[in-house]
Amino acid sequence: MTSDPISIRRPGDLPSGALRPKELPAGTLFWWLHIGGWGGLFLVNYLSALANGKPAEYWTVLLAVSVTGFIGTLGLRYLLRACSDMPPLRVALLMIAPALLVGAATGLTYSAVTALGWCSRCKPFSGWGYYTYVASQMNVVVGWAALYLVITTWRKLRMQTEAALAANAMAHQAQLKMLRYQLNPHFLFNTLNAISTLILDRDNATANRMVQGLSAFLRHSLDADPMQRVTLKQEIDAIWLYLEIEKTRFAERLRVSVDVEPSCWSALMPSLLLQPLVENAIKYAVAKRVEGGTLGLHASREGDRLRLSVIDDGPGWPALENGGVPPDKGPHGNSVGLANARDRLRVLYGEHQSFEVRNRDEGGFMVTLTLPFETGGAPRE
Known part of the structure; x- marks a missing residue:
């Protein structure tokens, strides 16, 4: 997987790749x-x-x-x-x-x-x-x-x-x-419990597949450099490592929809930025409902901006109907995922980003991120 270093630019900084003039002692x-x-x-x-x-x-x-x-x-x-x-x-x-x-x-x-x-x-x-x-x-x-x-x-x-x-x-x-390595312990606990249940039910093939998926996801999460950028294609590939584990847990209760404009596949973004938002949606819109739910990942280009959305058809966030609250708390309590993604965007892009949360008119919850549209290499196929 190829990646490009994130460049945090300040006024007066040389462009990325430029050589600073050698100074005399x-x-x-x-x-x-x-x-x-x-x-x-x-x-x-x-x-x-x-x-x-x-x-x-x-x-x-x-x-x-x-x-x-x-x-x-x-x-x-x-x-x-x-x-x-x-x-x-x-x-x-x-x-x-x-x-x-x-x-x-x-x-x-x-x-x-x-x-x-x-x-x-x-x-x-x-x-x-x-x-x-x-x-x-x-x-x-x-x-x-x-x-x-x-x-x-x-x-x-x-x-x-x-x-x-x-x-x-x-x-x-x-x-x-620090923000990048904040893994939700509930995800690990639930996954290990599911693997334990599969072993007790003697469904060894599914348990083995789930262990391999968990291993691949953790390896990717811990090996990826938080100071590196990846293409949107690589980001969604990494999210699928996580979703394969969750699909083993929830089976047909978890439905996934991906809608990405062709020009956005090679857009650069911080690695695993969307994963905590996906995890948040599964936790509140799928896990707590008998019928499960649908998770949507959308990406589009708006001029020089990349617009990313994570959508679910769950119960939404009732607190938003009363004037809105900052994204430090989720629909049912504290949400590390929302605050994590918001803080990473703020640290990396400053005023050149936005982070919005809202309830959808047709039902469900929607998180929208915008950041500068940049490309730097072909997506991994």
Whole structure:
């Protein structure tokens, strides 16, 4: 049996099957940005100096300044990493003085290099030139520190967001598995009692067939992944495993009608979504009546929606005639089946689904589910 994974999509999620871009580790990203940033600043400053009439050997001055800034901001990085657990605003305030000191160091390097005569024609025309250059280098270093804080804070927030999304997805999966594996103990008790009765009546062939059917149904129920989708054809095949057991119990008292539009056989849906609804109908519309009852499974397509209905001709739900009640209780008490199917739809599809219960005008009870119409493979024949 083939199946496709259910995709619980959120805004911003990549489409199913798409590859996420491979990200650089934090350390590698830093060195790429650090080397590229100071190297790019050196190149831009040199080209700008040449355009403003500076001599070609001016690169020696700029190289010394860039190396000083490169080494000094490395020191700032270690200070920032030591303060990584502090709030961003407090870190920014603490880093003002160190950033200004590194900026001043790069400016003093410029003054020292030109004073040593590395480039005698590179000296400013007045003393104010030194002060303005020191101030500009302070701005560069403060900008470096601000950019480092922005990038590291953004990465930290994104990691926290991804961790929260992962935890939320795991919680959804756990909830789905809990709902999916809620087998009605009454079904097991009744089936085992029926098998015991058949053995006492020495109807070994029927008892053996019923044991094999129960084994196949339980194997399918426990092996099927609740996070997987199946086609409607596969879903109805699985329901027939259950119905064969019940037909052995009720014989001609249980009548089944299946009406599925041809285009719906390959529609995808959560596995064993309809089984608890079928079990609920048999419990109230067939088992409690001497004449038994008819169970109907209907499926149709309405635009981009798949409409599924489970119908019976039993006594219906009297409480619905008085204004309706939520589907947490069945016609005669608690109904895990109705609440189970409703909750699975809500968890999987959110607002893109509906779950309705009503009494039929011609008699009986009807549960209708609508969910997005999706296909992804041919039905199993």
